[in-house]
Amino acid sequence: MNTSPLPTTWPTRRLEAVIFDWAGTLVDFGSLAPTQIFVEAFATFGITLTLAQARGPMGLSKRDHIRTLLEEPSIRAQWQQRFDATPGEQDIDALYQRFMPMQIQKVGDYSQPIPGAVETLAWLRAQGMKIGSCSGYPRQVLDVLLPLAAARGIAPDHVVAGDELPAGGRPGPYMALANVLALKIGDVRACVKVDDTTPGIEEGRNAGMWCVGISLAGNEVGLTEEALGRLPPAEVDALRAAAAQRLYAAGAHVVIDSIADLPRALQEIAQRGGEPSAQ
Structure with a gap:
């Protein structure tokens, strides 16, 4: 550079x-920092994200980032298979609440x-x-x-x-x-x-x-x-x-x-x- x-x-x-x-x-x-935490937060719900998928909506607010990830067809299909339902607002809230303390803990690193x-x-x-x-x-x-x-x-x-x-x-x-x-x-x-x-x-x-x-x-x-x-x-x-x-x-x-x-x-x-x- x-x-x-x-x-x-x-x-x-x-x-x-x-x-x-x-x-x-x-x-x-x-x-x-944000990329890895998205992967880890989704993993706690049994959903697998690649780093490339996690990066896709980067720049959005974190709640909108989660919403956009859940609209991605392969991630949405994983959620449907695991929970027998399409993800909704309550699921966005749950993921956001899981994400926040993890991000707060790690951002200083x-x-x-x-x-x-x-x-x-x-x-x-x-x-x-x-x-x-x-x-x-x-x-x-x-x-x-x-x-x-x-x-x-x-x-x-x-x-x-x-x-x-x-x-x-x-x-x-x-x-x-x-x-x-x-x-x-x-x-x-x-x-x-x-x-x-x-x-x-x-x-x-x-x-x-x-x-x-x-x-x-x-x-x-x-x-x-x-x-x-x-x-x-x-x-x-x-x-x-x-x-x-x-x-x-x-x-x-x-x-x-x-x-x-x-x-x-x-x-x-x-x-x-x-x-x-x-x-």
Whole structure:
């Protein structure tokens, strides 16, 4: 991944704020914490999920994530066979209640900043930019994660949890726009949404923002930094290309390997003409 020095100059277009996702974007290289817990929570009900299935709806609020998994035909068929009934709202509630304490217990194990995150946030502040964030994590989970991340240098100016807005979560624009309100940004076109999931990119586009996708460090590849480093370069290139294709299809304006590359991406956006919705 790109480890070039942070730029010291800024083009003419002034960007005012960056709104980040959390797992796979700021912390938790590979977005492993939520994925593994979904597998383990479903297993307690006798339902087998692959990691790829668990990753599929990543970026949604966790309750919506569970709902979407239960709509997947093979998972739905397992549930029907085991319980002799199709899954309903009470089953979503039961899975969510099982998931929550498991996620709260484990999220701290995945609070390590992604390499380059601390330096990039410091660079953004040096440019006078505001830093927002939002997550599919419920507030109870973020209440555990946030102080651990802050102690390691990751402390955005504002945080919105996936379960605290009446309007709902991704791919709707609501969490991104809640950051705009809290940060007092006058123009959504001066904001950049950074996310490693397709619903997160769709959220930013629906909010009228520029969008930067994260490929190698995020959910779309889903590997630890160590596992990624053991792969042959050609395989890494293939994973990068496949992830970028999905993120561009969701509406990303730029796709980068990780948050370490964000200053370069912001300079590219700042040099572009036109508006986010037209590109």
